[in-house]
Amino acid sequence: VDPFANPGYSARQRAYARYGGSQGVYTPEFILAGHEWRGWFQRQPLPLAQTPSPPVGRLVLEIDGDNLQLTFNPAPSAPAHLTAHVARLGFGLSTAVVRGENAGRTLTHDFVVLTLQQLGASATNHWQTRLAADSRGERQALVAWLTAPGQPAPYQAVGGWLVTAGTDGQ
Incomplete structure (x- = not known):
C-alpha cells in the first residue's frame, strides 16, 4: 500500500492525461510546466527554458x-x-x-x-x-x-x- 496515495492526487493526474500533459497515470509521475517529464528517471537536469517567456x-x-x-x-x-x-x-x-x-x-x-x-x-x-x-x-x-x-x-x-x-x- 502506498502510504502517500490520495484519490484527489490520482484525479489530478487523470486531468493532466485528459488535457494532454501526460501519457498516463502512474506513480511516481513528474509534471514540469504542465507536461509530463521523464528525464528524472535517468537523473537528467531539469530542462529550463533557454529563452525567457513573456x-x-x-x-x-x-x-x-x-x-x-x-x-x-x-x-x-x-x-x-x-x-x-x-x-x-x-x-x-x-x-x-x-x-x-x-x-x-x-x-x-x-x-x-x-x-x-x-x-x-x-x-x-x-x-x-x-x-x-x-x-x-x-x-x-x-x-x-x-x-x-x-x-x-x-x-x-x-x-x-x-x-x-x-x-x-x-
Whole structure:
C-alpha cells in the first residue's frame, strides 16, 4: 500500500492525461510546466527554458505561522478568475516495504505531496487560508501555483523551503 496515495492526487493526474500533459497515470509521475517529464528517471537536469517567456505577473506567497496569503499582480494579458493551489512537499521520507516486488527494501522518497489545497477562483487575485498541517519528512517545501479556468497547467508558480524547528531554512 502506498502510504502517500490520495484519490484527489490520482484525479489530478487523470486531468493532466485528459488535457494532454501526460501519457498516463502512474506513480511516481513528474509534471514540469504542465507536461509530463521523464528525464528524472535517468537523473537528467531539469530542462529550463533557454529563452525567457513573456512576463505573466508576480505571485507572492507569505506565511505567518500556519496562515498563508497569496497575492498575484498580473500582467495586463492575464486571464481572469485564476484558481490557486498550494502543496506541501516532503523530502527525506522512507517506507519499509513488507510485500510485493520491493519486499524487504526500504524506499526513500523526495518531492512527496503531503497536502494539496485548492483555494478556489478569485476575482481579486488574493487568497488566504490556513496551511494544512503535516509534519512528515526531514525537510519540507511549499509550492503555490495558479491555473486558468479549465486548464490544469500552471499559469504562474512560486515555492520555497519551509523553515521548521531544527532546520535553518536553506
